[in-house]
Amino acid sequence: MDDAPSAGPAQSEGDTNLTGRRAAWQTRALDATARDVLRRDAAAFLHQSVSTPCLNVIAKAEGIWIEDSAGRRYMDFHGNNVHHIGYGHPRLKRAIAEQMDALSFAPRRYATDVAVRLAEKLAAIAPGGLSKVLFTTGGSDAVEVAVKLARAATGRFKTLSFWDAFHGAGIGAAALSGEALFRSGPAAPMVAGAQHVAPFACYRCPYGHPVDEDGQPLLDRCHLACASMLDYVLAHEADVAAVIAEPARAVPYLAPQGYWQSVREACARHGALLIFDEIPTGLGKTGRMFACQHDDVAPDIMVLGKALGGGILPIAAVLARPELDVAGAWAFGHYTHEKNPVTARAALTTIEIIEDEGLVENAARVGTLARARLAAMKRGLPAIGDVRGRGLLLGIELVRGRVDKLPDNDLAEAVLYRALDRGLSFKVTMGNVLTLTPPLTVTEAEMMRALDILTEAIAAGTDQPA
C-alpha cells in the first residue's frame, strides 16, 4: 500500500499518518475506548501534519515501556529522545515532589540555589569550556537564544545550517531547519539570512560520492566534498555569524572522519561560530555524554533539551564559551520559566541519575552489541541497504535493491505495524529509515528482543498483513 496522494510536502520528520496501512492497523488493533479518544483528540486540537491524527492512546509510561489504553505494552524505541533515564524514574519523581514542596516557582528577579547548581553542573560536564548558561523551556527557544548570542558576538546575522535538519518549530528555529514541512508553504517567509548547505549523508551522498559495502565513505575519492562545500559557502557569504548543526544527525547519519575538524577550521577561518544542537543526542544517547566528543570537536555554543527534563518536565539549555557573554544591555531569553526551580531540579537530578547509574556506559555497551547484530541482519536481509548509528541512536535503511537504493517506504511501514503488534514502538524517518532510539537504560536482552522483532518483520516483507 503506497502513501495516500498528498498535496503537501513530504513528511520527512515523522511517520506518515494518513496511509492505508495505518488505517488497517487501527481498524484491527484499537478498541472502542481508544477510538473514542482519538476522535475527540482530532476534534479538539488544531490539525497539523505529523501530530494529527494520532496513532493510538497511551495510558501509562514506565521505564522502557509505554502501555496503551487497552493494556498492551510496547518497548518504546522512540520516546522523542526524552526518555534517557526511562519513563517515570522513581528518584526523579521523588526529587520533583520534594522540590514542589520546598519551592515551586521563583519570579525571575530572584536567584535560586537549585538553578545555579544546575548551571554549574552543566558547565562542569560540558566539553570545551562552555561555562556560561541560559535556560529555556523548549529546544526551539534555546536554539533561537543561541542564534541571538552568535549575532551579538559576531556583529553578523546570517546562519548556515543543513538541508533536512530540524532545529525547532519557532520561526527562528524553523528558518534554520531544512524540511519544507516546517519552513515552507504557509509558514514562510522565514528569517532573512538563514542559508543552507547539503549535509553529510554518506549512504546517499548529496555530492554523488560512493560508499563501500559497509556504507563507509571512500575518503580518498570524496575528499570530504561535504565539508568543502560548507567552507565554500562560508567563504562566498563571508559574513555568516554561525554554523548550526547536529553533530550526529537524527536520521541517523554520522559525520565522516575528519568532517567536524574541517568545519571547525572553516568556521575559524571565516569568523563564524560553531553551534552544536545536541537536543536529541546530548546527555549520553550516543555512548558519550555529548555526541561531539566522538569527533573531538567542541563547539562555541551547545544547545541541550529533550531528555534534560528527565522525560517529565520541559527544560532546555544554551551553553557558551565565557567570551560570548556579550548580551550587555540586551535580553536574549528572559523566559517566564527560565529558572523554574522544579524544572531545574528535574534536570539536575536527571544528570545525577545518568552519572550514578552509568547510563552513558550502558548506551555505549548495548549500542556496540546492537551494531554488531545490525551488521549481521544486513548480511542476511537484502532489503536492508544500510545500518548505521552510534550508541543508542541507530538506523536501518530499507531499500528495494542494494544497487539502485530505491527507498522501500512501503516495507518500512509494514515493518512498523508488524513491530507494534509484537510490542515494539519506533519511528520511521525519511520514509524508509527505521530509527531506533531506546532509553539509555535498555538492557542487552531488550535490545536483542527488539532486533529479533525487526528481523522477523523485515523478513516477512510487505505481503503479510501489516
Ligand SMILES: Cc1ncc(COP(=O)(O)O)c(C=O)c1O
Ligand atoms: C535536533 C533538534 N533540535 C531542536 C528541536 C526542538 O526541540 P523542542 O521540540 O523542545 O522545541 C528538536 C526536536 O525534535 C530536535 O530534534
